Amino acid sequence: MDANEVAQFLRSNPQFFDQHPQILEAIVVPHPHGGRAIPLTERQIVSLREKVRLLEAKLGEFLRFGEDNDAIAEKVHRLALALLGAKDFAATAQALYFHLREDLSVPHVALRVWGKTLADGVPEGAPVEGELRDKAETMGAPHCGAAAGSPFVGWFHEAQDHIRSIALIPLGQTRTIGLLALGSEDPQRFYAEMGTLYLRRIGELAAGALAART
Numbered sequence: 766m767d768a769n770e771v772a773q774f775l776r777s778n779p780q781f782f783d784q785h786p787q788i789l790e791a792i793v794v795p796h797p798h799g800g801r802a803i804p805l806t807e808r809q810i811v812s813l814r815e816k817v818r819l820l821e822a823k824l825g826e827f828l829r830f831g832e833d834n835d836a837i838a839e840k841v842h843r844l845a846l847a848l849l850g851a852k853d854f855a856a857t858a859q860a861l862y863f864h865l866r867e868d869l870s871v872p873h874v875a876l877r878v879w880g881k882t883l884a885d886g887v888p889e890g891a892p893v894e895g896e897l898r899d900k901a902e903t904m905g906a907p908h909c910g911a912a913a914g915s916p917f918v919g920w921f922h923e924a925q926d927h928i929r930s931i932a933l934i935p936l937g938q939t940r941t942i943g944l945l946a947l948g949s950e951d952p953q954r955f956y957a958e959m960g961t962l963y964l965r966r967i968g969e970l971a972a973g974a975l976a977a978r979t
Contacts, residue, residue: 837963840868844967848974857974858889865947865967873928873948875920876971880942881979889943902941907934907964909955912948921948930955934964936972945971 774781847860858876865871876889879898883890893901897916912918912928921928929952934945945968949955 837869840864841963841966841970843868845970848970851974851978854883854887854889854975854978857978861945861971861974871947872950873921873924875917875946875948876943877920877946878936878943878975878979880940881976883979893944897944898941901933901935901944904933904935904941907932907961907968909933909959909961909964910957911952917944917946918948920946924948932961932964934968934971936968936975938969938972942972942976 844861844864847864848857851857851860861876862874865874877891877893878889879893881890900916909932910930912925912931915931915933917933918925918928918931927950928948930949932947932955934947935941936943936945947955947964
């Protein structure tokens with residue numbers, strides 16, 4: 766009987782060691798972290814300890830993710846309350862800028878709104894090229910990635926040369942009324958594969974508040 770046949774026999778007869786425990790106690794195998802031989806039962810304990818350590822590390826990672834998500838959710842909630850309390854368009858835009866910069870630590874924020882009646886000179890109502898509007902209206906969801914080559918990076922004016930990553934959030938669901946652009950000097954702050962759930966929620970809150978006050 767060769768090794769494969771032995772392995773097949775043990776798989777087919779899982780009760781074998783229950784019936785012959787003395788054999789199980791006599792088996793020795795190499796220690797996973799050294800050359801010495803140890804009983805099979807001790808090897809199983811070592812393996813279980815390693816699995817426990819891996820599970821503890823994964824659990825700790827999940828807990829950190831949960832804590833981070835809770836913190837972001839709380840900040841988005843504060844933003845929502847501020848937008849609800851804003852009396853007009855200017856106050857709404859100011860609340861949006863403040864909470865994104867100070868609470869959510871986004872260093873650069875640019876906002877454009879179109880198709881709405883805004884007071885003359887309001888920066889958020891500055892003309893937007895048709896090509897950029899078309900891009901915003903066909904996004905459908907927030908887009909994140911490198912700032913290099915983005916046609917929207919110019920919205921950050923004097924800071925544009927320092928922006929390394931950018932998040933673009935279309936405003937509106939059935940109809941796009943504008944675009945919220947977030948910029949960072951950190952190339953990994955907004956990356957292409959990141960989750961956009963909270964960015965989407967921020968966009969929905971901003972769109973609803975801005976549309977109601979124009």
